[in-house]
Amino acid sequence: MDGEPMSGETGGGGDDAFHLTALDARRMEFPTAMRGYDRGRVDDFREQVAGELERLTRVAQEYETKARGFHEQLRAFRERDRALNEALVSAQQLRGDIREQAEREAKLIVREARGEAERLIEAAKAELRRLGDELTALQRSRRAYLAQFREMASRQLAEIEAMGEPPAKPARGA
Numbered sequence: 001m002d003g004e005p006m007s008g009e010t011g012g013g014g015d016d017a018f019h020l021t022a023l024d025a026r027r028m029e030f031p032t033a034m035r036g037y038d039r040g041r042v043d044d045f046r047e048q049v050a051g052e053l054e055r056l057t058r059v060a061q062e063y064e065t066k067a068r069g070f071h072e073q074l075r076a077f078r079e080r081d082r083a084l085n086e087a088l089v090s091a092q093q094l095r096g097d098i099r100e101q102a103e104r105e106a107k108l109i110v111r112e113a114r115g116e117a118e119r120l121i122e123a124a125k126a127e128l129r130r131l132g133d134e135l136t137a138l139q140r141s142r143r144a145y146l147a148q149f150r151e152m153a154s155r156q157l158a159e160i161e162a163m164g165e166p167p168a169k170p171a172r173g174a
Contacts, residue, residue, distance in 0.1 A: 020053060021053060021057075022050040022051070022053040022054040022057065023050075025046050025049045025050040025053055026046060026047070026050045028046060030042060
C-alpha cells in the first residue's frame with residue numbers, strides 16, 4: 001500500500017474529511033528510510049490506533065442506533081400529537097354539534113309545550129264557557145221552578161181560602 005491513498009481519502013475532491021478504518025491502520029505500511037522510526041513501535045502504535053478506531057466505530061454505531069431510536073420515538077410522539085390534536089378538534093366539533101342539536105331539541109320542546117299549553121288553555125276556556133252556560137241554564141231553570149212553585153203555592157192557597165178555612169200562618173224562619 002505504499003503511496004496508495006487510504007480508504008476514504010480523496011485526491012482533491014470536494015470532501016475534505018479524512019476517513020480511516022481500523023483495517024486501514026493495520027494494513028498501512030511505511031517505507032523504511034535511513035534514520036527511520038522503530039518498526040516495532042510503529043506497529044504497536046498502528047495496533048493501538050486500529051483498536052481505538054474499532055472502539056470509536058462501535059461507539060458511533062451505538063450512538064447512531066440510539067439516534068435512530070430517538071428519531072423513531074419522536075416520529076411516534078408526533079403521530080400521537082397529531083392524532084390527539086385531530087381527536088381534540090373532532091371532540092370540539094362534536095361538542096358544538098351536540099350543543100346545536102340540544103338547542104334545536106329544546107326549542108322544539110318549548111314550541112310543543114307552548115302549543116300544548118295553548119290547547120289546554122283553549123280547552124279550559126271552552127269548558128269554562130260550557131260551565132258558565134250550564135250555570136246560566138240552571139239559574140234560569142231555578143227561577144222558572146221557583147216561579148212555578150209560587151204559582152202552584154198561590155193556587156193551593158187560593159183553593160184553601162176558597163174552602164173557607166183561613167190559611168195557617170207560616171212558621172217563623174221558614
